[in-house]
Amino acid sequence: MSTATTVLSPRLTGATTARVLRQLRHDHRTIAMMVLLPSLLLGLLYLLWKDVPSLPGQPSTFDRVGLTMLGIFPFVVMFLVTSIAMLRERTSGTLERLLTTPLSRLDLLLGYGAAFGLAAAAQAVVTVTVATTVYDLQIAGSVWLVVLIAVANAVLGVALGLLASAFARSEFQAVQFMPVIVLPQFFLCGLLVPREQMAGWLQAISDVLPLTYAVEALQEVGRSAAETGTMWTDVGIVAGAAVLALALAAATLRRRTS
Amino acid sequence: MTDAVTVTDLVVDRGHRRVIPGLSCAVPAGRVTGLLGPSGSGKTTLMRALVGVQQVRSGTVTVLGEPAGSPGLRSRVGYVTQAPSVYPDLTVRENARHFAALYGRGARAADDALEAVGLTDAAGQLVADLSGGQRGRASLACALVGEPELLVLDEPTVGLDPVLRVELWERFHALAVAGTTLVVSSHVMDEAGRCDRLLLLREGRLLADSTPAQLRADSGTDDLEESFLRLVRAQQQEVAA
Ligand SMILES: Nc1ncnc2c1ncn2[C@@H]1O[C@H](COP(=O)(O)OP(=O)(O)OP(=O)(O)O)[C@@H](O)[C@H]1O
Ligand SMILES: [Mg+2]
Numbered sequence: 060m061s062t063a064t065t066v067l068s069p070r071l072t073g074a075t076t077a078r079v080l081r082q083l084r085h086d087h088r089t090i091a092m093m094v095l096l097p098s099l100l101l102g103l104l105y106l107l108w109k110d111v112p113s114l115p116g117q118p119s120t121f122d123r124v125g126l127t128m129l130g131i132f133p134f135v136v137m138f139l140v141t142s143i144a145m146l147r148e149r150t151s152g153t154l155e156r157l158l159t160t161p162l163s164r165l166d167l168l169l170g171y172g173a174a175f176g177l178a179a180a181a182q183a184v185v186t187v188t189v190a191t192t193v194y195d196l197q198i199a200g201s202v203w204l205v206v207l208i209a210v211a212n213a214v215l216g217v218a219l220g221l222l223a224s225a226f227a228r229s230e231f232q233a234v235q236f237m238p239v240i241v242l243p244q245f246f247l248c249g250l251l252v253p254r255e256q257m258a259g260w261l262q263a264i265s266d267v268l269p270l271t272y273a274v275e276a277l278q279e280v281g282r283s284a285a286e287t288g289t290m291w292t293d294v295g296i297v298a299g300a301a302v303l304a305l306a307l308a309a310a311t312l313r314r315r316t317s
Numbered sequence: 318m319t320d321a322v323t324v325t326d327l328v329v330d331r332g333h334r335r336v337i338p339g340l341s342c343a344v345p346a347g348r349v350t351g352l353l354g355p356s357g358s359g360k361t362t363l364m365r366a367l368v369g370v371q372q373v374r375s376g377t378v379t380v381l382g383e384p385a386g387s388p389g390l391r392s393r394v395g396y397v398t399q400a401p402s403v404y405p406d407l408t409v410r411e412n413a414r415h416f417a418a419l420y421g422r423g424a425r426a427a428d429d430a431l432e433a434v435g436l437t438d439a440a441g442q443l444v445a446d447l448s449g450g451q452r453g454r455a456s457l458a459c460a461l462v463g464e465p466e467l468l469v470l471d472e473p474t475v476g477l478d479p480v481l482r483v484e485l486w487e488r489f490h491a492l493a494v495a496g497t498t499l500v501v502s503s504h505v506m507d508e509a510g511r512c513d514r515l516l517l518l519r520e521g522r523l524l525a526d527s528t529p530a531q532l533r534a535d536s537g538t539d540d541l542e543e544s545f546l547r548l549v550r551a552q553q554q555e556v557a558a
Contacts, residue, residue, distance in 0.1 A: 074418040082406045085443065152402030159368045159396045160419040160463070161388075314386065315372045317331055 067169070071162050075170025076177070079144070083178060089140075093182055097132040098189040101125055105194040118281065122197045126281045127250045129186055129205055130273045133179040133213035135241050141175055141220030142233045149224070158314045165309050172217045172305060179213030180206060200280035204290070208280070211297045212273045218304035225311040244270035249278075269300035321346040321467055321498035322367060327376035329362055329521075336362050337521035339376070344500055344514075349493050351512030352502040353545070359521040360502040361399055364469050367500065368396040381466060392420055395460035399471040399502075401452040405445035409436055409455045412444060413462055420463030430462035433488060435481065450476040457485075468492065470501045474508065486511045506542040517545060524548050 083090060104125055113119040148154040157167060183206040190196040198205060219240055227233035247257070247265040254262055254271070265271050276293035283290075322344035329337040337359050344350045352360050365371035366378050369386015378385035381393055403412045413427035420426075431437050434454040439447060444455055457473050470489075474482045486508070489499050493513070501512070509515055510529045517524040525532060525548055529541060536544035 070421075071419060074415060077418075078404070078407070078411075078415045081411055082404060085406050085408075151405075152398045152400050153404060155365075155370050156396060156398055156402045156459075157419070158370055159386075159391060159394065160416070161391045161421070162419050315370055317372045 066163055067165050068161075068163065071166040072170045072173065075162065075167055076173040079171055079174035080177065082144075083174070093136060093140075093178060094185050097128070097136075097182060097186040098193075100132070101128060101186065101190055101194060101196075104128065105196075118197065121194070122281065123278070124250065125190060125194065125196050126198060126205070126277050127248075127274050129183065129190065130208055130212045130277045131245065131270070132186065133182060133209045134216040134270065134273070135237070136182070137175045137179055137213040137216035138220040138223070138240060139234070139237055141171060141217045142224040142227065142236060143230060145171070145221050145224035146227055146230060146233045155316075164312045164314070165305075168218075168221055168305050168308055168312070171221060172214050172301075175217045176210050176214045179216075180210050182213075183209035198280060199282050199284045200286065200290075204280045204286065205277065208273060208276050208294060208297070211294055211301065212270075215269055215273070215297055215301040215304065218301045218308060221308040222304050222311065225308065244268045247271065248274040250274060269297050272296040272300075319346045320344060321381055322500070323377075323379045324363075324366070325377045325379075327363075327366060327378060328374040329359075329366060329371060330374050331362060335374075335521070337366075340521065340523055341376075342516055342523055342526055344498060344516075346498050347493055347496050348513040349489050349499045349501060349511070350514045350516060351509050352500055352516050352518065353504065353506070353509050354518030354524070356504065358518040360518055361471055362521070363518070364396070364471050364500065364502060367467075367469050368394055370396075392463065393466045395463050395465035395468045397457050397460045397468075397470045397473055401444075401456035403444050403452065403456045403459055406443065408441055408443055409447070409451075409458075410440040412455055413440075413458050416459035417462045420465075422462060422464075426462050426464070427458075430458040433461055434458045435484070450478070450481070453477070454481075465497070467498045468500070470499065472502050472504070474503065474505070482508075506540075506545060509541045509545075517548065519549060519552070524552060 105121055108121040111120060187202045187205050191198065191202060223236040223240060224233055227236060247261060247268055248270045254265055257265060272293040276290045279287045279290035320343040324340055324342050327337055327340045352363065354360055362371060366373055367380060367385055380390055383390050409431060410427065413431050414424055417423065417427040431440050434457050436451065436454055436458060439451060444452055447455065453473065453476055460468060474485055489501065493499055512529065515525065515527050515529060515532060532541060532544045533539055536547045538544055
């Protein structure tokens, strides 16, 4: 029986997703950290701002920052986890071997995206639940939209992690891509300084960074009970950026190496 | 006898060095062909070219009638890298099943492959917890599982005890009898004697394309190691002359 190799095979993508999740399942500590750490860190923020009064008519600082963090955690965590996982595939020879099998490069990358996207969904459900019940985080819109945005962010993190791993030759280098990719987006996303108050050129940079739209989408969900068009546009932009990054990652993943 | 692999004027550069300066050879179908040569002679590089993951400068590599690495070949060619390439954080069985799935096979095929390399009892163990030799066999099982027409095995018996080594070689021959073509690299001359055909490499050049019997006859010794050494010396004298 021969398996024709196509650009994309749902069966092989699924096999990859299952394999990555199985690897995760053997690593209890990583699972525990993935699921619980964001809730604990959010608790720290909650305690930090608990007794700081907020301006009347404005959302409390914790509501604003906490909600944004629900999008930033999955982005950062999945970026790191994926870039290390992919680098390991490269250095252990499993990548070379996978590339000799019927698995296509896109199957491999999408398989990773789906696996960590699912992990991010679990992470987001736990974090949102803890945030809204224990920390009393106020969200006007649906918490499911928050989960959806968290997953979109996670997939963006995965895609950028896969891309970044192509440029890292060691785990040391891979880890250092994290501040390079994450911090500028975090600084310019509108959380620290509202985007309207930024210098024009900084705002222009902020305009092309995908995390900006993820944060805007979360703030829309935070303040509006009804789904807004802006929110859906933002989610679309984040998803589009993830697809673009995956395509670039596929293009930089060479079957033949020297 | 037809050839499963033909290599014509292959030139490969790695880093800034020419590792294979122009190699032509063929691998007969349904036989075990040994790829022998000292460390650094280009065995792994040639194997990578056969499975289509090596960038080549020029020349052609044709495998089972198609250019090496073509999509159609990927379910027909199995490759075992020199360093075991299996997932340390999965069990042996999970590894075998994953590669089985990639080749479109089921759990049965995975179990059979583990049986073939004698790892049935260790199937539930994490690969990270295996001994070196066991890890190598797990890696081998992940290629056997696809029942490919061409198996490219880079030093598959390193670190194995004599009993296991003999068993694996018996399996290689059984596969060849059933029609599989095998290319097996080794530096162990005692394994060379078990091959149907031998390709001796040195510094990326083909020193001999022969059979164990022919090699012994040509060099006038029964010891293949000695034959190899004599060939090397003869070539060095040729170069010097
Ligand atoms: N990634 C690489 N970059 C640059 N040069 C390389 C690389 N890999 C191998 N080489 C060089 O290519 C030559 C052939 O290496 P190769 O791995 O094919 O040898 P080999 O015959 O398999 O050796 P061994 O028996 O030790 O496995 C060596 O001189 C080696 O230094
Ligand atoms: Mg080698």
